[in-house]
Amino acid sequence: MSIEIRDVNKRFGDFVAVDNMNLSIGEGELTALLGPSGSGKTTLLRIIAGLEQQDSGRIHFYGEDTTDVHVSDRGVGFVFQHYALFRHMTVFENVAFGLTVKPRKERPSKEEIRERVMKVLKLVQLDWTAKRYPSQLSGGQRQRIALARALVIEPKVLLLDEPFGALDTKVRTELRRWLRRLHDEIHVTSVFVTHDQEEALEVSDRVVIMNQGRLEQQGTPEDIYDHPANAFVFDFLGNVNQFRAQVQQGQARVEGHALTQGSWPKDRNGEGLAYVRPYEVDVLKQPEGDDLLPATVELISIIGPTVRLELTAPGSEHLVHAEVPKSRFRPLGIQQGDQVWLRLNNSRVFLAGDVLPPVGS
Amino acid sequence: MAFAIPIRKRVLPGFGLSLGISLFFVSLVLLLPVTGLVMQTADMGWGRFWQVVTDPRVVASYKVTLTAALIASLFNGVFGLLMAWILVRYDFWGKRLLDGLVDLPFALPTAVAGIALSALYAQSGWYGGFFEFFGVQVAYTPVGIMVAMAFTSVPFVVRTVQPVLEDLPLEDEEAASTLGASGSQIFRRIVLPAIWPAWVTGMALAFTRSLGEFGAIIFIAGNMPYVSEVTSLMIFVRLQEYDYAAASAIAAVILLASLTLLLSINIWQARFLRRLHGR
Numbered sequence: 001m002s003i004e005i006r007d008v009n010k011r012f013g014d015f016v017a018v019d020n021m022n023l024s025i026g027e028g029e030l031t032a033l034l035g036p037s038g039s040g041k042t043t044l045l046r047i048i049a050g051l052e053q054q055d056s057g058r059i060h061f062y063g064e065d066t067t068d069v070h071v072s073d074r075g076v077g078f079v080f081q082h083y084a085l086f087r088h089m090t091v092f093e094n095v096a097f098g099l100t101v102k103p104r105k106e107r108p109s110k111e112e113i114r115e116r117v118m119k120v121l122k123l124v125q126l127d128w129t130a131k132r133y134p135s136q137l138s139g140g141q142r143q144r145i146a147l148a149r150a151l152v153i154e155p156k157v158l159l160l161d162e163p164f165g166a167l168d169t170k171v172r173t174e175l176r177r178w179l180r181r182l183h184d185e186i187h188v189t190s191v192f193v194t195h196d197q198e199e200a201l202e203v204s205d206r207v208v209i210m211n212q213g214r215l216e217q218q219g220t221p222e223d224i225y226d227h228p229a230n231a232f233v234f235d236f237l238g239n240v241n242q243f244r245a246q247v248q249q250g251q252a253r254v255e256g257h258a259l260t261q262g263s264w265p266k267d268r269n270g271e272g273l274a275y276v277r278p279y280e281v282d283v284l285k286q287p288e289g290d291d292l293l294p295a296t297v298e299l300i301s302i303i304g305p306t307v308r309l310e311l312t313a314p315g316s317e318h319l320v321h322a323e324v325p326k327s328r329f330r331p332l333g334i335q336q337g338d339q340v341w342l343r344l345n346n347s348r349v350f351l352a353g354d355v356l357p358p359v360g361s
Numbered sequence: 362m363a364f365a366i367p368i369r370k371r372v373l374p375g376f377g378l379s380l381g382i383s384l385f386f387v388s389l390v391l392l393l394p395v396t397g398l399v400m401q402t403a404d405m406g407w408g409r410f411w412q413v414v415t416d417p418r419v420v421a422s423y424k425v426t427l428t429a430a431l432i433a434s435l436f437n438g439v440f441g442l443l444m445a446w447i448l449v450r451y452d453f454w455g456k457r458l459l460d461g462l463v464d465l466p467f468a469l470p471t472a473v474a475g476i477a478l479s480a481l482y483a484q485s486g487w488y489g490g491f492f493e494f495f496g497v498q499v500a501y502t503p504v505g506i507m508v509a510m511a512f513t514s515v516p517f518v519v520r521t522v523q524p525v526l527e528d529l530p531l532e533d534e535e536a537a538s539t540l541g542a543s544g545s546q547i548f549r550r551i552v553l554p555a556i557w558p559a560w561v562t563g564m565a566l567a568f569t570r571s572l573g574e575f576g577a578i579i580f581i582a583g584n585m586p587y588v589s590e591v592t593s594l595m596i597f598v599r600l601q602e603y604d605y606a607a608a609s610a611i612a613a614v615i616l617l618a619s620l621t622l623l624l625s626i627n628i629w630q631a632r633f634l635r636r637l638h639g640r
Contacts, residue, residue, distance in 0.1 A: 051535050071538050078539040084532035088554045098540035101550070146536075153540060 002027040002189040003048060003157055008057030010043055010213075017043040018054070019213035025157075025206075027062075028187040030180070032200035035210035036236065041193045042161055044210070048191065049159050050074045061156055077150030077188075081162040083142045085134040091145050092117055092130040098153035120148040123182070140171040147179075151188070160192035164199065176203045197237050201225060209233050231350045234275045241281065243293075243315045245274040245349050252349045255315040260291050264349030272351040274344065281322035282343040283309060285332050292341040295320060300336055302326060309334075313342060395616065401609035413607040414614050421587040422595045423614075429503055429591070430571035433510035438564045440511075441518025442556075448519070449526040463520070466513045471576030478509055479581040501583025506591060509577040514567035521563035525556045558630045565626045569619040 003025040010018040017040040025031050033041040046052035048059060050071035058067045066074055086094050095117045099108055108116065121127040124144040134142055143163060150158060163179070164172035180203050183190060194200050200207050201221040209216040209224065209232075217229040228234040243254045245264075252264040254274055262274070284292065295313035302308075307329040309322040320342070334340060402410055413419070447453075448460055466474065482489045482500040492499050499505050529552065537547045553560075575593040582589045592615055599608035 049539060051539070071535075072541050072543060074539075076539055078536065080532050080536060082530070082532065084530065084536040086533060086537075086551060097537065097542070097550075101537075101540065101542040101546050149536075149540065 001025065002062050003191070004058075004060035004063075005044070005048070006058045006060070008044070008047060008054045008059070010040070010047060010052065010054045016040075016213045018047065021057070021213070021215060023208060023215060023218070025189065025191060027189055029205045030183045030190045030192070030203065031206045031208060032204035033191060033193045033208050033210060034197060034200040034236075035195065035216075037195055038212075039210040040213035041195075041210045045159050045161055045191060045193050048157070049076045049078050051078070075153070075156040077153065077155030077158040079143070079146050079150050079158070079160040079163050081165045083134070083139075083146045083166075085142055085146055085149070087134055089133075090130065091121070091126070091132050091134065091137070094134065094145060095121060095149045095152050098149065116152055120152045121145075123151070123186075124148045138171075139167050140175055143167065143175065147182075151186070155188065158188045158190040160190065162193055162195070164194075164196075172199070179203060201237075209236065211236075228348070231273070231275065234348060234350075239278050239321060241276045241278065241316060241320050242318065243274040243276065243313075243344070243347075244317075245272050245315075245347075246270070247272060247349060247351065252347075254344065254347075255293060257291055257293055259344060259347055259349070261345050262347035262349065265351055268351060270351045272349050274347040274349045276344045276347040278308070278321040278323040280345040280347070281320065282345055283311075283322050283324055283329075283332070283334065284341040284343060285334060285338075287341050289343070292343055295340055295342050297334060297336055297338045297340055300334070311340070311342070398609050398612055398616065401606055402613055405606045405610065409606075410610050413610045418586050418590070419592070419595050419611060422590045422592045425503055425506065425588070425590060426572060426592045429506040429510055430568050433507045433514065433571050434564045434568040436507070436511050437515045437518045437567045438560065441515050441563060441567075442522055442560060444515070444519045445522040445526055449523060463516050467516050471513060471574065472580070474512055475509060475577040475580035478512060478577065479505070482508060482581060500581050501585075501589065503582075503589050505581040505583065506578050506589060509581050510571035510574055513574055513577045514570045517566040517570060518560070518563035521559045521566065522556055525559040526552075529555050558633045562626055562630060565622055569622055572615055572619055 001024040003023075005021055005023040005025075008018055008021045009016075019040070021040075021044060033045060035041045043052060047054045050066070050069065054067075058065055060066065061074070086097065089097070096113050099113045099116065102108075107113075118127055118130070121130060124147055126141060126144055126148070129137060129141065129145070134145065137145065143166075147160075147163075164175055167175060176199055192204070201224075204221060206218065207221050207224050208218040211232055217224055217233045219227075224233065225237055228237060234240060245252050245254050245259070247253075247264050248269050250266040252259045252262070252274065259274065262276075264272075264274075293313050293315060295311040297309055297311055298319065299310040300307060305326050307324045307326050309324065311320045311322060313320050322342070405413070444463065448456065448463075479500050480486050482492070482505060484490065484493050484498070484500070486500070489498075489500055497504070499508060533551055533555075534547050537551050542550065573593055574591070575597065578591050579594055579597075582591065582594075584590050584594060592611060596608045596611050596615075599605075599611065
């Protein structure tokens with residue numbers, strides 16, 4: 001394990017930012033710290049970097065206790081959301097900075113600095129900007145320079161704080177795929193913070209989900225998406241519909257209709273909520289079976305190849321969202337205001353005590 | 362074209378009117394008196410002009426004024442930067458009050474400052490007695506001139522550096538420290554280059570202000586010819602002799618020095634900012 005976080009706590013006044021966190025990050029992995037704002041993910045990242053001092057707990061890099069090592073000696077590469085490039089320096093000077101501030105004995109020669117800077121600039125495909133100033137570059141380019149600047153010192157770990165947060169959608173999608181490819185090339189242990197679940201699922205080897213300073217779940221993106229540990233994770237990883245449900249003798253029902261597919265506690269009885277993703281809600285014109293819920297179509301919006309429906313249904317206090325491929329939706333001939341039937345494919349039922357993630361400790 | 366005003370519809374109305382009023386007042390309160398000054402000297406001819414401005418006593422006053430202003434501005438450069446730094450970077454009890462006190466030298470009539478300073482630094486005064494113990498006489502020497510100049514011009518440095526320091530993102534310094542830079546390296550290579558133009562401008566403003574300072578200085582300077590006479594005093598002396606032309610001639614020299622300095626600082630700063638903002 002290359003980064004070990006043990007019993008780390010951090011408070012800001014009354015606010016608990018990191019609550020007794022224990023986490024191991026594998027060597028060469030790209031890990032996403034995912035969570036809503038205020039979940040403590042950025043604070044944890046800054047504690048790993050040494051930019052923030054934890055109230056208690058230890059941090060180890062490759063077995064070595066770095067808790068009391070100053071940030072400037074910790075050997076981390078840090079990329080900030082707003083780039084934090086030095087405006088008065090050229091791109092070359094920015095990237096060379098980490099090498100030129102080394103003590104004279106360790107400092108590489110001028111030629112070597114030039115060589116290494118140009119090498120990482122080529123790696124981020126921006127060697128042609130060496131003589132420019134940051135203000136002459138686009139946001140995506142600036143972030144790649146910031147990454148090059150962090151990489152040139154050959155950091156033990158690379159930490160990225162919402163690295164794509166300040167970019168527009170198209171650039172951020174491009175850049176995160178590019179980051180994934182880059183990581184496959186250089187394999188430096190990396191942790192990046194994001195509040196965007198799609199970004200985390202797409203880019204990382206491992207996802208760590210945080211909420212209210214605590215770890216909710218960790219695992220591979222697929223694992224986490226398919227087997228959310230609790231309702232919070234389920235809810236956070238994408239849009240979700242909630243239906244009031246009852247579990248009796250191993251059978252889950254919504255409004256008296258038995259659910260046929262999905263998972264729920266088989267050995268407990270009680271009231272709860274069934275979580276269903278919009279693409280797992282099937283819309284039918286005719287009642288073909290007895291596991292169907294009646295619903296009314298409130299809104300139909302066609303977004304490219306997908307049709308999104310908003311419906312009202314008994315059993316759900318909110319609007320129910322359904323996503324159906326256009327090719328399958330067209331033949332149904334459904335209009336706004338129509339009565340339809342819903343089949344819930346693959347629902348997940350959490351019982352009342354388990355529904356909300358436990359608050360506090 | 363001298364006035365390259367882009368011809369397109371402006372969002373904000375009243376450009377012509379506001380520019381007109383501004384230029385009118387600049388002419389009325391700035392350019393006209395300056396022209397008057399030059400006109401005064403025009404009657405006397407180059408020979409006489411040269412004779413007046415190179416009079417040994419006047420030349421001695423240039424030296425005293427320039428040296429004192431230079432040292433006072435450098436002192437203010439250090440002290441003003443420190444002041445701006447603590448006002449921006451730290452939170453402490455009484456910060457607001459201290460922030461307000463910085464402007465005191467501007468608010469205080471300079472003559473009041475001069476009397477207060479000379480009372481403090483005279484041999485019988487609180488500070489004067491202290492310095493006397495170490496064998497340093499402040500009041501009635503060029504050192505006193507420096508003290509008065511430093512007192513009246515310190516807000517220039519604080520108030521020009523402060524906003525730039527406030528704008529300096531903390532992330533830049535954090536980025537530098539993750540890259541292995543020490544505290545002094547961060548200051549030298551990240552903070553200083555960012556505040557450099559404002560800092561130099563602040564010192565230049567303090568310097569030009571000191572060149573013309575009169576009220577605060579004459580009480581503490583002692584005004585001994587060739588030793589502790591400042592140029593503004595020489596102007597005053599010529600005026601008392603009803604030699605308006607000579608007074609104007611000396612004033613013109615000061616004016617020229619100040620204008621040249623301010624203009625070159627402005628040009629230099631514009632070039633620096635252009636690089637920073639990529640235009």
